[in-house]
Amino acid sequence: MARRTVMSLLVLALLAALPAGMAFAGEAKKIIRISNGVNDVHPAVLGAKKFKEVVESKVGARYEIQVYANAQLGDDVRATESVRAGTLEMVIPSTSPLTGLSKELMVFDLPFLFPNSQVATKVLYSPVGQRILDSMSSKGLKGLAYWENGFRQLSNSVREVKSPADVKGLKIRTMENPLHLAAWKALGANPTPMPFSEVFTAMQQRTIDGQENPVVVIYLQKFNEVQKYVTLTGHIYTPFLLLMNQKLWDGMSTEDQKAFMDGAIAGRDYVLQLNKEMTDTQIKKLREFGMTVTDLTPQQLKVFQDAVQTVYTQFEDRIGKSLVDEIRAEVKKAGN
Ligand code: KDG
Secondary structure (H helix, E strand, C coil): CCCCHHHHHHHHHHHHCCCCCCCCCCCCCEEEEEEEECCCHHHHHHHHHHHHHHHHHHCCCCCCEECCCCCCCCCHHHHHHHHHHHHCEEECCCCHHCCCCCCCHHHHHHCCCCCCCCHHHHHHHHHHHHHHHHHHHHHEEEEEEEEEEEEEEECCCCCCCCCHHCCCEEEEEEEEECHHHHHHCCCCCEEECCCHHHHHHHHHHCCCEEECCCCCHHCCCHHCCCEEEECCCCCCCCEEEEEEHHHHHHCCCHHHHHHHHHHCCCCCCCCHHHHHHHHHHHHHHHHHHEEECCCCCHHHHHHHHHHHHHHHHHHHHHHHHHHHHHHHHHHHHHHH
């Protein structure tokens, strides 16, 4: 047998003996870029860094995780399209701007659906929550986990809001989501959808009066510099999705997939912990910065809840009535 043929056979035998996905010394690591729209002090980005730490501690010989904040690789919709196309590896969008892709995700946009974060996480981690996450695979996206974005609160630069009457006529930025638009219209606002990266400038230039986001976003993105009033409406709880290109996931070894799942869960729990730790202190700090932060009484909150009930009937068929019922039953179960 020619020497060259013997050499080739030896190389082939060596390759077959290597565990799947193992890299040769010196072989380039696979770069996994994760995109998010918030800044690098936000829990989602810190969670992504935790994900990096865990994944690289297990399979760092083969993968390098790179975290990109501030929508550097595109806002939620664009970055998610890049992940689907395979030109970006991972993204952490809110569910709300992705409802054009999956109408089932809109179930989480129903106002006042979850009473608190514990119930929300129980429902998200339940079989029905997992089914919705898994259904992303039909869109070319592997859903690794739900992470918490959180309860959204209204901020604005015009007046203190205690009732829907105070919302009347305010130009409020919403995420790109028809249900959010309908809910704010029902409250009397003049809502306008916009990607997250444009929100600060729009408030600064007064093209919008306000926006709605969890306290950690309002505080960490320094919205207090361009907004005067926050009302703790907690009107919608938005999850983040930790998504990967499905083909990339399918091509990974079981060991690598496990390392990525471990990282996803560690990141998820870290985000929950940070949100919990940060929210109350940040409300205090926003007050110290001179913002008027308004707590609503249960009666005041009920007026908001009643005013947006119409969106349930308006969107039930679009989301799927059986899914809405299933989620509401799961909410009830989780609250007991
Ligand atoms: O990538 C995440 C953020 O861009 C976004 O989802 C944050 O809640 C958000 C918003 O209001 O757009």
